[in-house]
Amino acid sequence: MTVCELCGEETAGRYLCQRHTVELAKRLDELPTLYAEVSECLVPRRTGFGDIVATKSAAGPRSPLDEDVLDRVNMARAAEVLQLWRVDVQRERWPQHTPPPPSSLSANCRWLAMELDWIVAHYPAAGDLAREVGELEAQARTIVGDPVPRRQRLGTCIAITAEGVVCGAVISRLPGQTRLKCRWCGYSYESEQDWLTLLHFQPREVA
Structure with missing residues (x-):
């Protein structure tokens, strides 16, 4: 007999009960969006993500941002x-394989979610994994609050690809986000003119 490592409920040989398995899957799905919103909250709207410069050792006024939070709660960490x-x-699971190369938060969450059935059934540290994922979510929520921010659908990408056709992938953003890149073709939308052009060339609905 095995019990859930989080709540002690009997699980018929699995390391997590069904409720905590579902919660872990949900958190892995939501973490990338949650941490994207963390970035939006911590970066001043008038700058890009790459414009933050650490000021702990610099002369002059101290940054209004909590730099300890920047170090502790961010997408890279x-x-x-x-x-x-x-x-x-x-x-x-595959001891003969070489370790995977460093990946993005989205890629790591997606990989773990795909292996979740095996993790819950065979991985003794499944409970610790679930706890740490929960801690990451809780830290992010101290900044962005509840509920998890939902992406806003803006339309479809109007960029011309290398093949000479319109990309057409769905373009969406988090509330307040002013810069984004098409996840399919990589085209960047940053300026007011970019947004106006995107809106202008959206397909018109047929009445």
């Missing part, structure tokens, strides 16, 4: 944490 779990799960 979350990606590193999930990368370590991904490496360990792969080592347990």
Whole structure:
């Protein structure tokens, strides 16, 4: 007999009960969006993500941002944490494989979600994984609040690809996000003119 490592409920040989398995799957699905919103909250709207410069040792006024939060709660750190779990799960399941290269938070969450059935059934540290994913979510929520921000659908990408055709992938953004890149073709939408052009060339609905 095995019990859930989080609540002690009998699980018929699995390390997590059905409720906590579903919760872990949901958190893995939502973490990338949640941490994208964290980035939006911590980066001043008038700058790009690459414009933040650490000011701990610089002369002059101290940054109005909590730099300790920037160090502790950010997408890069979350990606590193999930990368370590991904490496360990792969080592347990496929010890003959070389460790995976560093990946994004989205890629690591997606990989772990795809292996979740095996993790819950065979991975003794499944409870620790679930706890740490929950802690990552809780840290992010202290900044962005509840509920998890939902992406707003803006239309379809109007960029011309290398093949000479319109991309057409769905373009969406988090509330307040002013810069984004098409996930399919990589075209960037940043300026007001970009947004106006995107809106202008959207297909018209047939009445």
